[in-house]
Amino acid sequence: MDEKRTVKASKFLARVLRHEPGLIGVTLDEGGWVDVDVLLAACAAHGRRLSRAELEHVVETNNKKRYAISEDGRRIRASQGHSVSVDLGLAPAVPPDVLYHGTATVTVPIVLREGLRPMSRQDVHLSADLETAVRVGSRHGRPAVLAVDAAGLAAAGHVFRLSANGVWLSGPVPPERLRLLPS
Known part of the structure; x- marks a missing residue:
């Protein structure tokens, strides 16, 4: 093939x-x-x-x-990324202290104002490493990467799940738990 x-x-x-x-x-x-x-x-x-x-x-x-x-x-x-309703059966997991979300630079002002939302998908997708987040952000233009305070969110009761392919899944992430990394 x-x-x-x-x-x-x-x-x-x-x-x-x-x-x-x-x-x-x-x-x-x-x-x-x-x-x-x-x-x-x-x-x-x-x-x-x-x-x-x-x-x-x-x-x-x-x-x-x-x-x-x-x-x-x-x-x-x-493995993840569904817009149709499915239950992947993933157990809650303890995330690393920091996770990353890659996006296009044009969406950064909205994300910093409103936080991360699943949009048309069931979950917010987060990466455990910076390189993956940059690659994800590059799909839609010039990339920007946001650091997510996963430890603080988890301590506050926020649930994270780890998909079979290593993508961290969560519900909405409030803007106060995000930090824009320098490009």
Whole structure:
């Protein structure tokens, strides 16, 4: 599978498994899982033929580890980033003292005024390292990185969860727990 086809398949899977399962007529269970054979048949029926080997290649080579295949190999889901309602079953976890959020510089004034909100997703996404936050922020223009006082939030009862691919998930983060890092 060439790189261009891999990227195209990954983007399509993200759309289906995170946001629009109905696009190809599949239904995610409460945990976001769908049967692999059902997914592959639905993809083929909608002109997006993908073999089991190609699907596994997309899952294994995705640099953000966006997808997870169940231990028995029968089901697949997105690791996080859903706009459709799912319960990933992630237990609360103790975060590092500081987490990071990458965004575009144009959104910084709003974020510093209103805090971080999930927007169209179920959770706010945070990174454990600065490099990942810069990369995330770069997707939408010139990046800016905000440091999140995760220790202070956790001490105040804020719940954090760690997704299978290392993304920290939380509810809204108030502006007083954010600090803009110098660029």
